[in-house]
Amino acid sequence: MTVITETEKSLYLATADNDVARVITDALPAIYDVSLYKDINGLLEALKKQTAELVLCHQFLLDDNPSQIIGQLKKLCPDSRILVIGPPRPIPVQIAALKQGARGYFNQNLPMSKLQEALLLITNGEVWVERHVISGLIDEISHLPEVSEKQRRAAETLSPKELEVAKMVSHGATNKMIARNMNITERTVKAHLTTIFQKMNLPDRLSLAIVFRDLR
Numbered sequence: 172m173t174v175i176t177e178t179e180k181s182l183y184l185a186t187a188d189n190d191v192a193r194v195i196t197d198a199l200p201a202i203y204d205v206s207l208y209k210d211i212n213g214l215l216e217a218l219k220k221q222t223a224e225l226v227l228c229h230q231f232l233l234d235d236n237p238s239q240i241i242g243q244l245k246k247l248c249p250d251s252r253i254l255v256i257g258p259p260r261p262i263p264v265q266i267a268a269l270k271q272g273a274r275g276y277f278n279q280n281l282p283m284s285k286l287q288e289a290l291l292l293i294t295n296g297e298v299w300v301e302r303h304v305i306s307g308l309i310d311e312i313s314h315l316p317e318v319s320e321k322q323r324r325a326a327e328t329l330s331p332k333e334l335e336v337a338k339m340v341s342h343g344a345t346n347k348m349i350a351r352n353m354n355i356t357e358r359t360v361k362a363h364l365t366t367i368f369q370k371m372n373l374p375d376r377l378s379l380a381i382v383f384r385d386l387r
Contacts, residue, residue: 179204180294185214186229191256191279195227198283203290211240215247222248225290230257230264230276241271252293256286265300275299297346297376322382325371333370336363340376341383 182199185208186192196205206223208214211232218226226244233240233255244253255268256277265276274293277286278301289299329337332353339349346360353360364376373379 178202180225181223182206182225182227182290183208183214183217183223184227185209185211185232186256187232188229191229194283195256195286198286199290200287215243218244218247218251222251224251225294226251226253227290228253228255230255230260233268237267238271241268241273245272254289254293254299269298269300292345322371323386326382326386328370329367333363333367336360337367337379337383340364341380343380 179201180203182203182205184192184195184205186195187209192207196207199205203225206217208217211228214226214228217223226248228240228244241253241255244251253273254275254277255273256279259278259280260276268276275289275298277289277299292299326334326337335353336349339352344352346357346364349360350357364379367379368374371379371382373382
């Protein structure tokens, strides 16, 4: 019998905290090929030679100039998924990480099993943030133009289940939460989201959340 194994994923971890590095590397399953860097310069030099699928960077290394550093990372590895990890931080700090190009901010006080979940989510193109951070981000960009009449008409073409999914996304629910609430699989949730994006001509779930925030 042939055993199918999951493809190994390259992960660059940048942290000057040896304890954090040890906890993370010990907790991650074997599918992650982890390379450890003690500072940003070491990480940048490594990315110049070879990019990684995932970049996990500690907040303390970004404190001097997070916007510039994340910008450098995105320039060197535009297709990599960047996740910032660190102690609990105010909503503006977490929102800033997203706006600068990271796929989320992970609270290092959470169980490391949650980190595996976060990495899986961002690998699949989603973001990892706490629900109240999503609400804060939506509120921050509330100055954007109101929902167009075309978008309102598009929203009316959604099926009842698609509409339910869209509304839950606007409240910051993850695919897992939506699946559990609707008693469907996460694959079905993803299928609904794909259809919603196509019908409403939207690029991602954040855009969807903004539109439905304004429709509420």
